[in-house]
Amino acid sequence: xxxxxxxxxxxxxEGAIVQINCTYQTSGFNGLFWYQQHAGEAPTFLSYNVxxxxxxKGRFSSFLSRSKxxxxxxxxxxxxxxxxxxxxxxxVYSGGYNKLIFGAGTRLAVHP
Amino acid sequence: xxxxTQTPRYLIKTRGQQVTLxxxxxxxxxxxxxYQQTPGQGLQFLFEYFSETQRNKGNFPGRFSGRxxxxxxxxxxxxxxELGDSALYLCASSLESRSGxxxxxxGEGSWLTVV
Numbered sequence: 001x002x003x004x005x006x007x008x009x010x011x012x013x014e015g016a017i018v019q020i021n022c023t024y025q026t027s028g029f030n031g032l033f034w035y036q037q038h039a040g041e042a043p044t045f046l047s048y049n050v051x052x053x054x055x056x057k058g059r060f061s062s063f064l065s066r067s068k069x070x071x072x073x074x075x076x077x078x079x080x081x082x083x084x085x086x087x088x089x090x091x092v093y094s095g096g097y098n099k100l101i102f103g104a105g106t107r108l109a110v111h112p
Numbered sequence: 113x114x115x116x117t118q119t120p121r122y123l124i125k126t127r128g129q130q131v132t133l134x135x136x137x138x139x140x141x142x143x144x145x146x147y148q149q150t151p152g153q154g155l156q157f158l159f160e161y162f163s164e165t166q167r168n169k170g171n172f173p174g175r176f177s178g179r180x181x182x183x184x185x186x187x188x189x190x191x192x193x194e195l196g197d198s199a200l201y202l203c204a205s206s207l208e209s210r211s212g213x214x215x216x217x218x219g220e221g222s223w224l225t226v227v
């Protein structure tokens with residue numbers, strides 16, 4: 001079956017660095033996405049990894065290891081507005097098309 | 113470039129009624145997916161349409177259905193509403209290519225409350 005695991009909740013301090021992990025067991029892996037979702041709002045795209053390694057985009061970085069079925073999202077210089085849920089989603093290719101499978105999300109609370 | 117547009121944003125329905133939600137994808141996007149999000153379940157995949165054809169379906173009862181029109185706009189319908197159908201319904205669109213390098217963009221969602 002297809003399975004994605006990420007921690008349910010995390011807390012961090014403003015200005016600090018936090019790493020949100022995601023492990024997956026899927027077949028037909030074809031990329032991994034990270035989305036940010038504030039309460040009551042739609043998920044917004046943060047990053048995409050399809051090859052192993054680190055993708056950096058401002059304060060946010062995402063890492064992928066396909067052999068380990070592992071990814072993490074790194075948030076630096078945390079701000080209060082970073083308090084949100086972070087969704088890990090794996091794209092799998094099967095039957096001629098892509099399908100996106102989401103993890104349950106990690107709720108991050110940033111404290112002053 | 114306009115984003116994914118969903119209507120209505122908020123609605124309240126009574127048990128037993130039916131509801132239709134609409135989604136207009138980003139211009140040029142032919143793939144439209146629907147998700148249900150509830151506090152305890154996270155994002156659950158409903159179905160995906162591509163060029164007016166349903167390509168994939170999640171594990172939801174037959175009360176949940178959808179369709180896509182020739183202009184890529186999509187609708188989903190829920191019949192015989194139950195209290196448990198109260199959720200945020202999200203639509204997402206993407207260009208979709210075999211390379212898999214296309215990002216999926218979400219609309220603001222439709223908040224459905226069943227009373």
